[in-house]
Structures are given as C-alpha cells and as structure tokens.
Amino acid sequence: MTAWGFPDFDDHEGVHLFTDPVSGLRAVIAVHSTKLGPAAGGVRFWHYADHTSAITDALRLSRGMSFKNAMAGLDLGGGKGVVLADASGATISEAQLRAFGRAVESLGGRYVTAEDVGMSEARMKVIAEETRYVSGLPVASGAAGGDPGPYTALGVYLGVKAAAQRGLGATDMKGVRVAIQGVGSVGGGLAKLLAADGAVLTLADVDQPRASALAAEVGATTVPTEAILAADVDLVSPNALGAVLTEASIAALKAKVVAGGANNQLATRDDGRRVHDRGILYAPDYVINAGGIINVGLEYLGHGDEADVKARIARIPERLTQVWDESDATGDPTSEVADRIARRLIGRG
Known part of the structure; x- marks a missing residue:
C-alpha cells in the first residue's frame, strides 16, 4: 500500500x-x-x-x-x-x-x-546526542522546556473547567463528577488538580495498582478500564491512548461533557458528529491538550520563559470558547469546527 x-x-x-x-x-x-x-x-x-x-x-x-x-x-x-x-x-x-x-x-x-x-x-x-532537532530537555528552573506532561495537565485542567462551565453551568468544580481514563503524567496531574477543587473523581487505568494508589491519595474511586467511559458522571476525561470515542462508546456515554488530554479521541470523523448529535459538549483534543507543546515549542524556538508558557496555556479556554461559539452558530460539530479553523491557519482552508 x-x-x-x-x-x-x-x-x-x-x-x-x-x-x-x-x-x-x-x-x-x-x-x-x-x-x-x-x-x-x-x-x-x-x-x-x-x-x-x-x-x-x-x-x-x-x-x-x-x-x-x-x-x-x-x-x-x-x-x-x-x-x-x-x-x-x-x-x-x-x-x-x-x-x-x-x-x-x-x-x-x-x-x-x-x-x-x-x-x-x-x-x-x-x-x-545525535541531533540538534530535539526539545523537551532538562532546563534550568524558570525556563521554558523540560517534561511536557505537567504543562499538558495544566492546560487540560483549565479546559475541563471551561467545559464544565459551558456544558454543565458549573461555576466551580466542587461536586462535579468527573471520570478520568488514564492516570499517567497528564491524567494523574489532572486528577490532583481537580481533587483540590473538590471534584468527585472516578479513575481507571490499564495499570490498576497505579489507579488505586492515586485514588487513595486524592479520595477517588476506581472502576475497570472498560467501564470508565460509561460511568454515571457529569464529565468524562479521556487521557490515555486515542480512538476511544467509537459508535458504541458514544452511545453508552452518560456524561454531558467530554474533555480530556488524549490525542485523536475520535475513532472516525463520523464520531464527532455522533457526539454532537447526542448533545454532548466536546472539547477538541488538540485544542485542550496543547500545554505540553507550548512548553517544549517555546523551548525550541527560544521564546520566553516558564511565565510565558503559562500565560499561553491560560488562553486555552479562550480558544475552546471560539470553537464552541462557532459550533453553536453553525450547528456543526466542534471537531469539524476546530479542523476548519486550524486548516485556515495552515493555509489549507
């Protein structure tokens, strides 16, 4: 082929x-x-x-x-x-x-x-040691760069809060029921931030001991990985691998909002329409999870420091709002709206 x-x-x-x-x-x-x-x-x-x-x-x-x-x-x-x-x-x-x-x-x-x-x-x-074209290397305190995971988690956290406000009318995360799929660097960081806000968390991970340990730390419960997307919660946050939103899993969703850091959450383009048609608010993955690339990107480009990274990450909710507003105005799924905006930006619109 x-x-x-x-x-x-x-x-x-x-x-x-x-x-x-x-x-x-x-x-x-x-x-x-x-x-x-x-x-x-x-x-x-x-x-x-x-x-x-x-x-x-x-x-x-x-x-x-x-x-x-x-x-x-x-x-x-x-x-x-x-x-x-x-x-x-x-x-x-x-x-x-x-x-x-x-x-x-x-x-x-x-x-x-x-x-x-x-x-x-x-x-x-x-x-x-073999190429100049690499980023995400250890850096001095206060500099842009290093492990992108915590910065991705921060951006997803801000996006989840914006999505909860938009889709649930939640002014804060206290009492909001959130199911987190995958509790590695991003999902685990997100869980800790949401727990500090008083969210009610349900966790799942292919590494069950890791999920159980984090649940004990933050006061969450755990479910098997195959049950997390259909959990009876307000918001589902996929933070593991992609292609988890399929025709079957979308039909089983009880949450009103999907907002997480995993890349390529939609298995197919049609699945974006399926989420939309069910009236579920979706935060396009590559908009909400941009914190890590903002960090290592500014490191590679040599633009700014950690404060600049966090300032750019703080604008993730604004970009999500732009997508949601256009979706409301056109009736198109947020996944299609985000693609359309991005294609214009790279000259393929």
Whole structure:
C-alpha cells in the first residue's frame, strides 16, 4: 500500500520509514505541514499490531500536531515520530534511541522531536546526542522546556473547567463528577488538580495498582478500564491512548461533557458528529491538550520563559470558547469546527 492509499493521508509533506539493522530500530516520521515552521511533535515508543497501524498512527498524530500548533499560535508545523516496539515488551535500547536521533538529523530540521508515550527526559537526552532537532530537555528552573506532561495537565485542567462551565453551568468544580481514563503524567496531574477543587473523581487505568494508589491519595474511586467511559458522571476525561470515542462508546456515554488530554479521541470523523448529535459538549483534543507543546515549542524556538508558557496555556479556554461559539452558530460539530479553523491557519482552508 502506498502512502496515498492510507485513509489518514492528508497531503502530508513527507512520510519517512526508517530501519537500522544493527540496533533493530523500526520507526516512522510523518511530516504533515511546515507552513508555519518546522514540523514539531513528540515521538512515541509503542507496540502496534502491524506496520499499517503504526503508519496510520503517525499520519493521524502528525496532522493533529499541525492543527494543535496552529491553534496554539506557535511558529511550528506538525509532525510525529513513532518507534515500533516488539511484542516482548522489551524497552527501547540506547542504540535504538541513537539511531532514531540520526534519523531525525537526516531530515535537516524539517522535523523537531520531543517526548511522548513511552519516552522520557532521559531518553530525549540520548536522542539529543545525535541531533540538534530535539526539545523537551532538562532546563534550568524558570525556563521554558523540560517534561511536557505537567504543562499538558495544566492546560487540560483549565479546559475541563471551561467545559464544565459551558456544558454543565458549573461555576466551580466542587461536586462535579468527573471520570478520568488514564492516570499517567497528564491524567494523574489532572486528577490532583481537580481533587483540590473538590471534584468527585472516578479513575481507571490499564495499570490498576497505579489507579488505586492515586485514588487513595486524592479520595477517588476506581472502576475497570472498560467501564470508565460509561460511568454515571457529569464529565468524562479521556487521557490515555486515542480512538476511544467509537459508535458504541458514544452511545453508552452518560456524561454531558467530554474533555480530556488524549490525542485523536475520535475513532472516525463520523464520531464527532455522533457526539454532537447526542448533545454532548466536546472539547477538541488538540485544542485542550496543547500545554505540553507550548512548553517544549517555546523551548525550541527560544521564546520566553516558564511565565510565558503559562500565560499561553491560560488562553486555552479562550480558544475552546471560539470553537464552541462557532459550533453553536453553525450547528456543526466542534471537531469539524476546530479542523476548519486550524486548516485556515495552515493555509489549507
């Protein structure tokens, strides 16, 4: 199958497949757009059922990064890296990290990588020994950059509060029932912030001990992962992997609002319409979860410090409100409205 045959191929500027026989690296780097600047987006280390699934993920995620960076007002395009893990669960090796760094370097700055699922600051440091085009590295206190997770969590938290006000009429989060799917860096950070506000939390994670430990810490309850989206709550917050909003899961939603940090929450374009038709307020994922890329993006661009990062993150509710207002005015799903605005910004409207 050629790149043009993938349903999620969206006039990507480049789709690059890399192998390194010595280290065993197999990787995909998808560059969606460089209209606004170098294509920035993290690299994830993940096991896929087949190569087609890995390429599809890179295509979808890179397009999402184009839209996310444009909506965040960053001078960056959109790209994404995927390093394929094998079924054994073996961790990524230093040799593979270095090989991926050389792959990034070979693109001459068209793609800038950063931390994503399965990666860490320590692993980004190894990659950075092979390429200049990397962000999310350890930085001095008060500087922009470093681990993007807490900044993503902060932006999602602000977006969740805005969504609760818009969709539920909630003036604060006290007593608002929130189900959080995935309690890693982003979902866990979100849970702690919402718990401090008095929200009533239900948690789920594929790592059940992690979910249970966090629940004990913040006074939440837990449910199995397969039950979290259908929980009897006011707001559902997906913060794990994507494609969780399907025809079946949308039909089972009891919440009036969906607002979370996971990328590509909608399994298909039609699922955005399904959420809308059920009268459920949806916060488009790449708008609400932009905090992390704002942080590492400003680090790479050399613009501002941590205060500037937080000031930009504080504007996430304004961008969501723009989307919701246009959705109300046109009757179009918020997912389609956000795509339309983002496409205009990257010159594809």
